[in-house]
Amino acid sequence: MAAAKKLKYLLRLYVAGNAPNSVRAVANARALCIEHLRGEHELEVIDLMDFPKRALADGIIVTPTLVKVTPSPVQRLIGNLSDTEQVLLALGLK
Amino acid sequence: MSQKAAEVAELERRLAEAQATIEALLSGQIDAAFDPASNTPILLSKAQDALRESEERYRRIIETTNEGVWQMDAGYKTTFMNRRMAQMLGCEADMGIGRSAMEFLDHEGRATLVTKSDDAQQVEVRFIRSDKTIMWALMEATPMFDAQGNSDGTFAMVMDITERKKSEAALQASEARLRRLWDSGIILITVSDLQGRIIEVNDAALAMLGYSRDELLANGMSWEALTPPESVAADLSAREQLETRGVTAPFEKELLRKDGTRTAILTAGALLDDKEKIVVAIDLTTRKRAEWALLEVESQLRQSQKMEAVGQLAGGIAHDFNNILTVILSCGEFLLEDLQPMDPARADVEEICKAGARAAALTRQLLMFSRQQVLAPKVLEISAVTADMENMLRRVLGEDVGLVLRNSPHGGRVRVDPGSIEQVIMNLVVNARDAMPTGGQLVIETANVMLDETFVHPQSGFTPGPHVVLSVTDTGTGMDEATCARIFEPFFTTKAVGQGTGLGLSTVFGIVQQSHGTIRVHSVVGEGTTFSIYLPQVYSDAEASLATLPRTAFHGTETILLVEDEEQVRMVTRNILERHGYRVLEMRSPPEALLHVQNSSEQIDLLLTDVVMPHMSGPELARQLTKIRPQLRVLCMSGYTDDSIVRHGVLQAAIAFVQKPFTSDSLTQKVREVLDEEPTPSMKQAMKLMQDAIVRVTSDE
Numbered sequence: 001m002a003a004a005k006k007l008k009y010l011l012r013l014y015v016a017g018n019a020p021n022s023v024r025a026v027a028n029a030r031a032l033c034i035e036h037l038r039g040e041h042e043l044e045v046i047d048l049m050d051f052p053k054r055a056l057a058d059g060i061i062v063t064p065t066l067v068k069v070t071p072s073p074v075q076r077l078i079g080n081l082s083d084t085e086q087v088l089l090a091l092g093l094k
Numbered sequence: 095m096s097q098k099a100a101e102v103a104e105l106e107r108r109l110a111e112a113q114a115t116i117e118a119l120l121s122g123q124i125d126a127a128f129d130p131a132s133n134t135p136i137l138l139s140k141a142q143d144a145l146r147e148s149e150e151r152y153r154r155i156i157e158t159t160n161e162g163v164w165q166m167d168a169g170y171k172t173t174f175m176n177r178r179m180a181q182m183l184g185c186e187a188d189m190g191i192g193r194s195a196m197e198f199l200d201h202e203g204r205a206t207l208v209t210k211s212d213d214a215q216q217v218e219v220r221f222i223r224s225d226k227t228i229m230w231a232l233m234e235a236t237p238m239f240d241a242q243g244n245s246d247g248t249f250a251m252v253m254d255i256t257e258r259k260k261s262e263a264a265l266q267a268s269e270a271r272l273r274r275l276w277d278s279g280i281i282l283i284t285v286s287d288l289q290g291r292i293i294e295v296n297d298a299a300l301a302m303l304g305y306s307r308d309e310l311l312a313n314g315m316s317w318e319a320l321t322p323p324e325s326v327a328a329d330l331s332a333r334e335q336l337e338t339r340g341v342t343a344p345f346e347k348e349l350l351r352k353d354g355t356r357t358a359i360l361t362a363g364a365l366l367d368d369k370e371k372i373v374v375a376i377d378l379t380t381r382k383r384a385e386w387a388l389l390e391v392e393s394q395l396r397q398s399q400k401m402e403a404v405g406q407l408a409g410g411i412a413h414d415f416n417n418i419l420t421v422i423l424s425c426g427e428f429l430l431e432d433l434q435p436m437d438p439a440r441a442d443v444e445e446i447c448k449a450g451a452r453a454a455a456l457t458r459q460l461l462m463f464s465r466q467q468v469l470a471p472k473v474l475e476i477s478a479v480t481a482d483m484e485n486m487l488r489r490v491l492g493e494d495v496g497l498v499l500r501n502s503p504h505g506g507r508v509r510v511d512p513g514s515i516e517q518v519i520m521n522l523v524v525n526a527r528d529a530m531p532t533g534g535q536l537v538i539e540t541a542n543v544m545l546d547e548t549f550v551h552p553q554s555g556f557t558p559g560p561h562v563v564l565s566v567t568d569t570g571t572g573m574d575e576a577t578c579a580r581i582f583e584p585f586f587t588t589k590a591v592g593q594g595t596g597l598g599l600s601t602v603f604g605i606v607q608q609s610h611g612t613i614r615v616h617s618v619v620g621e622g623t624t625f626s627i628y629l630p631q632v633y634s635d636a637e638a639s640l641a642t643l644p645r646t647a648f649h650g651t652e653t654i655l656l657v658e659d660e661e662q663v664r665m666v667t668r669n670i671l672e673r674h675g676y677r678v679l680e681m682r683s684p685p686e687a688l689l690h691v692q693n694s695s696e697q698i699d700l701l702l703t704d705v706v707m708p709h710m711s712g713p714e715l716a717r718q719l720t721k722i723r724p725q726l727r728v729l730c731m732s733g734y735t736d737d738s739i740v741r742h743g744v745l746q747a748a749i750a751f752v753q754k755p756f757t758s759d760s761l762t763q764k765v766r767e768v769l770d771e772e773p774t775p776s777m778k779q780a781m782k783l784m785q786d787a788i789v790r791v792t793s794d795e
Contacts, residue, residue, distance in 0.1 A: 015125070016125040016126035016135055016137065018144075018148065019125030019126060019137065019144055019145075020125065020144045021122075021123050021124060021125045022125050022126075048126065048128065048135055049126075049135055052128070052133055052134055052135060053133060055128040055130075055133065055135070056128070056130055056133055060128060061115065061127060061128055061130075062115055062118070062119070062124045062125075062126065062127045062128070063124070063125050063126045063128075063135070064123075064124075064125065076111055076114075077114070078111070078114045078115045078117075078118040078123070078124070079114070079117075079118035079121070079123035079124070080123045082123075
C-alpha cells in the first residue's frame, strides 16, 4: 500500500493473551509510539495464544518481544518495555 | 565485511539477545516461552497467578453481584448458582448444585425454560422458594453450545422483581379504584389543559352536560364555553388559586348544558402537573331544589308573619279610631236632631256625618283585614252566592268583560259570613275589571279539592282536608312577582291616587284568614291573574239567612246601667239612650258599677258595658252582676274585638254585642233587641266562655 510505504517504523509486538507483562508491554509500546514516533509508524500486536504458529515463523521464543522490522537493521527487545531509555536506545531513537 | 566477520556479528547479536532474554526472565518480565517442537506457549507461573487473579476477579464479581447467576446443563441440572441466586431461592449455594432447575420454577416458568431458542431471551418467571413462597424474577437465559454446536445447557442471569411486581399490583389496584371512581357516576371528572380545553372526561360529566365525548373532545370544548356569565367570576378566582396554590377550595357554580339549561354544581380543581389540571364536581340540582322549596316555604311563612304584624297594627289603630268616630258620629246626629230643617249649619253637619261614616267604613275594612271584624258565619254553598250575585257582577264588569260562572255540580258547603264572602267576591271582581281596561273575560269557578300538608306551611294555621276552592280568573294585564308579594298589604295599591283605598285585597285576605281559609294568587304578566280562595268544607246543612230587623226607631223606658271608661264615649252613649227615652245609670268603671248595684235596690234592666277596661273586664262585671241580679240583660260594646273572642264563637251566640263606632240607630236597635228577647239557659254558659276569652286577651296585652 502506498500509505504503508511512507511509514518509517514497522514494529511487531508479540504477546501472550492478557498476561500481565504482555498487557504492560502493549501499553508501554503504544505510549512510546505516540510520544516519539508521532504517527510515523505501524504497531502490530500479535497474540501468540491466538496465533501460536507465528512464534515459530517469526523466531519468537518468549513474550513479550518487540521486533523493529524497519528501518533495518531488524532488532528485538525482550520484556515489558518499561525501561523507556533502553527501548529508545535499542530502536535508534536516541 | 568478510563472511567470517558477519558470522561473528550474528553470534554477538544472538548472544546479546540471549542475555537480554535471561535478564528479562530474571526480572520477571516474561509471560510465556515457546516450545518450538510442540509449537505451544508455556505460561510462566506469574502468568498463571495472573490468570488465577483474573478468575478470582470474575468470581468476586459473580458472588457480589445483586443478580442471581444460574447455570444448568442440557438436562436442566443445576451446575452452578451464585450466592445471590441461592439466597433468592432460600437455599445454600452448594445445596442447589445438582438439583433440577425445574424444581425452582412454577409451571409457566418451566415451560418458558424448555422453549428452545438460539438467542438469549429475557422473560418474567415465577420461582418457588424453598419456603414455598413465590418470587417474581426477570431472567435473561442464554443457551450455551459446545465446540460441535450441540446444546450445552443454559446460562441465566436472574433479577428479583417481586417488590416491583407488588408495587405494580398495588398501582394497578389503585388505578382500578380510581377507575371505579371515574366510572361510578358519583362525580363529574374532567382533565383539561391549562387553557381549560377538556382532554378527558368521564361518563358522569357527559350525562350532566348532555354532550357526547366526541363533541366535547374533538371540538376542544373549554370550561369557558360551559360556564354561564354569572359563574365567570368564581372561575377566575379558582384559576388564581390554582396558579398560586395548585389547588382550589370547593366552590359552587353553574354549568351550561348542551340544551341551554343550567346545572348547579359544587366543584374544585387541582393541577396534575405543569400541563394539566383535574376538575371534579358534584351535581347539586337535587339539593338546590330542596333549598328552593325551603326558601319558598320560608317566604310563605315570612309573608304570613308580616301580614299578621300589619294586621295587629291596623287593628290597634282601628280600635282608637272607633272610639273617636263614635263621638263624632253621635254628636253629629245630636246636632242634626236639634237643628231646624232650614238651619244654614245643617249642610256642614251633614258633611261631618258623611265623612265620619266614610271613616267608619274604612275602619271596618281595616278591622276586616286584621281579622277583628265580628263575623256571623253561616253554612252555605259558595256557588249559590255567586249565582245570586251574577246580575250585579255583570253590571259591575260592564259590557266589555264577559263573565263565566262555572260551578261544581256537587258544590261543597263552607262556613263563612255571607256578607263578607260577597265582599270578597266583589273586591276580586272589581280588581279584575280594573286589570282589563280594554275588555276580556272573567271566570268565577267553584270546585271541591282535597288539600294536604304540602300545600301550605304548617305554621300558617291551615288545616289539611277537603276544601272548596273559589277562583276568580281574569285575562288582564297580570302582575310581576314583586307586586304579587305585596298585594295583600293594606294601602298597597297599583291604582292611581284616589282610585283605590289599597284595602280591597287586604280585606279579602283578612276575611279569608278569619274564615280559616287560605288565598293564593297566580299571575303572568300580559296573560292574567287567578285568585284562588280555599275554604274548609263543612258537612252540615245550609242555614237560612236571618231576617233583617226592620230599621225603625227603638225607644224604651227601661233602666240601663252604662259602664264605659272613655269619658266622651260614655257621654255620647248616655245622650243617645236618654234621647230614646231610657233611664241611664252612668258608671266610669266596673268596681263603681258593682258598688252601686250592691247598695241599691232599684230596678236595672240592662247592663251596657265596654269589654276591655282597667281593673275588671266587661264580661267579668256582667258575671258578678248577674249573680246579684239574675234577670239582668247584658249588652257588650267594643271597638276592639280580638280574634280570640271571635274564634270562641261567643259573640255570635247568646251574649249580645255592638261594634263601635255605632250610630244611635245601631245602638238603640241592639238595646231594644236584647231587652225584648227571651232569656236563654245558655246565656250563663256563654258569659263564662266570653269571660275566659277576655282573660286571654287582657293577659296577652
